Every structure is written in C-alpha cells, then in structure tokens.
Amino acid sequence: MVNWIWLAMIALSVVFGAVNGRVQQVTEAAFSGAQTGVTVCFGLISILVFWMGLMKIAEVSGIVRRLSLLMAPIVRWLFPDVPKDHPALGYILSNMSANLLGLGNAATPMGIRAMQELQKLNPNPSVATPAMCTLLALNTASITIVPTTLIAIRMNFGSAHPADIIGPTLLATAISTGAAVAADRWYRRRQRAAPPVRPPSAGKASQRPASPPASL
Amino acid sequence: MVAALHALSAWAIPMFIVLIPLVAAFRKVPVYETFVDGAKDGFQTAIGIIPHLVGMMTAISMFRASGAMDMLIGWVAPFFSALGIPAEVLPLGLLRPITGAGSLAFATDLIKTYGPDSLIGRIASVVQGSTDTTLYVVTVYFGAVGIRNARYALKVGLFSDAVGFFAAVFACWLLFLIEPSFRIPRPSCANPAMGV
Numbered sequence: 001m002v003n004w005i006w007l008a009m010i011a012l013s014v015v016f017g018a019v020n021g022r023v024q025q026v027t028e029a030a031f032s033g034a035q036t037g038v039t040v041c042f043g044l045i046s047i048l049v050f051w052m053g054l055m056k057i058a059e060v061s062g063i064v065r066r067l068s069l070l071m072a073p074i075v076r077w078l079f080p081d082v083p084k085d086h087p088a089l090g091y092i093l094s095n096m097s098a099n100l101l102g103l104g105n106a107a108t109p110m111g112i113r114a115m116q117e118l119q120k121l122n123p124n125p126s127v128a129t130p131a132m133c134t135l136l137a138l139n140t141a142s143i144t145i146v147p148t149t150l151i152a153i154r155m156n157f158g159s160a161h162p163a164d165i166i167g168p169t170l171l172a173t174a175i176s177t178g179a180a181v182a183a184d185r186w187y188r189r190r191q192r193a194a195p196p197v198r199p200p201s202a203g204k205a206s207q208r209p210a211s212p213p214a215s216l
Numbered sequence: 217m218v219a220a221l222h223a224l225s226a227w228a229i230p231m232f233i234v235l236i237p238l239v240a241a242f243r244k245v246p247v248y249e250t251f252v253d254g255a256k257d258g259f260q261t262a263i264g265i266i267p268h269l270v271g272m273m274t275a276i277s278m279f280r281a282s283g284a285m286d287m288l289i290g291w292v293a294p295f296f297s298a299l300g301i302p303a304e305v306l307p308l309g310l311l312r313p314i315t316g317a318g319s320l321a322f323a324t325d326l327i328k329t330y331g332p333d334s335l336i337g338r339i340a341s342v343v344q345g346s347t348d349t350t351l352y353v354v355t356v357y358f359g360a361v362g363i364r365n366a367r368y369a370l371k372v373g374l375f376s377d378a379v380g381f382f383a384a385v386f387a388c389w390l391l392f393l394i395e396p397s398f399r400i401p402r403p404s405c406a407n408p409a410m411g412v
Contacts, residue, residue: 001351002315006275013278020283033277037270040324041262049258054236056254057247061240105257112360119361127365128358133372136357140313140350140373141380146228147345153324154341159332165341166228167221168387172346176380183375187368 043156044149051148055103064101068093078138078181079131081121088117092135102144111139130188137184141177145170221391265317272321280325301385304330305339309381313374316349338392342384347377 017026058064068090075092082088091114098107114135122129128136147169154162237247279285285307293303304326311319323344330336350373358366 009275009279012284013282016284017282025281026278029277029281030274033274034270037273041266041269044262048262049255052258053251053255057240057250058236060250061243061245115357115361128363128367133369136369137372140348140353141376142348150341150345154332157327157332164225166225168342168391169345171387172342172380172384175383176376179379180376183372
C-alpha cells in the first residue's frame with residue numbers, strides 16, 4: 001500500500017504540475033524535499049542520542065522494570081484470559097513500559113516475545129486470540145510520555161516552546177488508548193455472546209449458544 | 217486542566233533528566249558510562265531514518281509544489297472548517313495509520329510550511345506523536361507469529377487512530393486557542409537543559 005501511495009503522489013505531482021504549469025517548481029521541490037529529509041534527520045541526532053542514553057540508564061537501573069510492576073494490575077485486568085503466572089504477562093509489561101518511555105526499539109522485540117507466548121495459549125495458531133488483539137490495540141495506540149522525535153523537529157524549525165506538545169500529546173494518546181481499550185472490550189464481549197463461527201442466522205440474534213465458544 | 221497540561225509539558229523533560237540518573241546512581245549504576253553506551257543507538261536510529269524520510273519528503277514536497285495538495289485540501293476544506301479542523305492536517309490523519317515514515321514526513325512538511333507554533337504545526341506534532349502506525353504494528357506483530365486472521369484487531373486500531381486524530385485537534389484547540397487567558401509562567405522556557 002505504501003508503494004502505491006508513494007507512486008501516486010509522485011505521478012500526480014508531475015501530472016498536476018504539467019496541467020498547472022508548475023513543472024519547474026515540482027522539480028525544485030523534489031530536490032528541496034530530499035534536502036529537508038536529510039536536514040531533519042541530522043537535527044534528530046542530538047535529541048535521539050541524548051534521550052537514548054538517558055533511557056539506557058533507566059533500563060540498566062531497573063526503573064523500567066519498576067514501572068512494569070506498577071502497571072501489573074492494569075495488565076491483569078486487560079488480559080483476563082492469560083494465566084496469572086504466565087511469562088506472556090511479563091513481556092507484555094516490558095512492552096508497555098518501553099512504549100511509555102518512548103523506547104520503540106526495545107518495545108517491539110518485547111511485544112513480539114509476548115505474542116509468541118500468547119501463541120502458545122492459542123488453540124488455533126492462524127487466528128488471533130482476544131489477548132493478542134488487546135496487545136495489538138495497546139501497541140497501535142502506544143502511549144508515549146515524551147514524543148522526542150517531534151520535539152526535535154519542532155526545535156529544528158525554530159519553535160519557541162518545542163516541548164509544548166507534551167501535554168496535549170499525552171491527552172490525545174490517553175483518549176485514543178482509552179478508545180482502543182473500550183473497542184477491544186466491546187469486541188471481546190460480543191465474541192463471548194456469539195458463537196465463534198459466524199452463524200447464517202439473521203433473525204435469531206438473541207439466541208445464546210448452549211456451550212461456550214471454542215475459541216475462548 | 218489547561219494549566220495541568222502546561223505544567224506537564226514544561227516539567228516532563230526536566231523531571232526525566234534529573235530523576236532517572238539520580239535513581240540509577242542511588243542503585244549503584246555507573247550513570248555516565250551507561251549513558252554513553254546507550255547514546256550510541258540514538259545515532260544509528262537517526263541515520264537509519266534518512267532513506268525513509270528523504271523518499272517521503274521528496275514525494276510530499278512535489279505534491280505540494282504541483283498544486284495538487286491545494287486542490288485536495290480545497291475539496292474538503294468547507295466541511296472540515298465547519299468542524300473547526302484545519303483541512304491542511306487531514307491528509308496527515310489519513311496517512312498516519314498507513315505509513316510511519318510518510319506521516320512523519322508530512323508532519324515535518326506541515327511544521328515547515330506553517331511554522332511549528334501555528335495551530336496547524338501543533339496539531340501535526342500531536343497527531344504524529346500520539347499514535348503508532350497501525351498497519352505496520354499489525355503486520356509486524358501478527359506476522360512474527362504467523363497469525364493470518366487478525367479478526368477485529370485492525371478495526372480496533374483504526375478506530376483508535378480516528379479517535380486519536382480528533383482528540384489531538386481538540387487538545388490543541390484547548391491549549392493554544394484558549395491559552396492566552398490561561399498562560400502561566402513557565403519554569404523553563406524551551407528547556408535549556410536540552411541544549412537548544
């Protein structure tokens with residue numbers, strides 16, 4: 001899909017440029033765009049180097065682990081179908097706390113380990129379990145306390161208060177995570193109320209299955 | 217709430233910078249060596265983004281220069297301005313769940329074009345910073361364990377992206393348009409500790 005978007009933007013640019021008589025500007029924009037890309041990345045170096053150094057300290061000193069302990073009750077509530085002492089919960093916690101601190105590089109391997117552990121609990125290995133969907137929802141919403149990359153970019157373009165976005169970002173991310181969790185819960189409940197294999201029924205929606213669905 | 221969000225913006229980074237090394241030192245971690253060790257990764261990460269960002273910035277700059285962007289925005293502007301949403305940020309909301317590099321490039325483009333402290337620049341920052349790339353996360357996480365039927369996971373992800381987009385617009389409105397009457401003295405302007 002990304003391939004198509006990219007191609008469409010470039011192709012449409014040339015077509016529209018020709019129609020609007022702006023081919024010259026389009027050509028110039030191609031080079032200035034490439035230049036901005038490099039400049040922005042170089043601008044990111046300072047903050048990313050600093051921040052990742054700081055976060056390494058957090059990791060080595062066990063602050064990340066301490067943070068996961070704090071979140072343990074939330075995670076147990078979010079994943080009711082994972083046994084209490086299952087290793088998956090540990091990885092989920094590391095994944096969430098790494099996301100919280102903006103450690104994307106550390107969060108992804110942890111999340112994948114968690115998925116692998118959840119897969120062991122999965123009766124049907126090619127179909128996602130509710131726990132997997134919940135983990136995914138948390139990761140797509142991804143609460144991050146400090147959006148370092150954006151702060152760095154704002155700094156690059158001369159913002160008076162680059163860090164001003166932390167508060168609103170946290171508010172927005174809290175709302176979107178809340179929405180993800182709510183939607184996830186809603187689907188879980190619907191799953192439990194209906195048989196896992198979609199029935200051909202149209203009018204018997206209120207009929208409850210006699211036995212619990214096999215996929216749970 | 218506005219004051220609380222401002223305080224959060226102003227204090228989050230200084231708190232991180234002071235508390236993490238302090239706690240670590242208390243736990244007998246060699247803070248400086250550890251810092252340097254971790255900082256190496258930051259360089260790799262920044263350099264690693266270059267090809268992605270160059271590719272996307274080129275396409276977006278061309279798209280804007282050709283006049284296609286203005287046309288696209290012109291179509292949707294009447295509807296969105298009625299809702300109080302600058303139509304300029306709409307493409308960002310659509311790109312965000314699909315491509316991380318593309319939306320980062322688009323956010324950069326908006327910040328560059330309209331200025332980082334404009335409403336559009338701020339909404340762009342918040343939209344980009346507040347969610348992750350849903351399609352990428354689904355592919356990576358489910359791909360790693362061979363899940364082929366993602367069930368409702370994608371729907372939940374896209375739904376939360378949509379909610380996040382409107383929440384970002386709302387949060388920026390709240391802070392940056394109502395702000396003048398609420399402006400509080402900041403403990404540190406532009407965070408000197410981060411070496412502006």
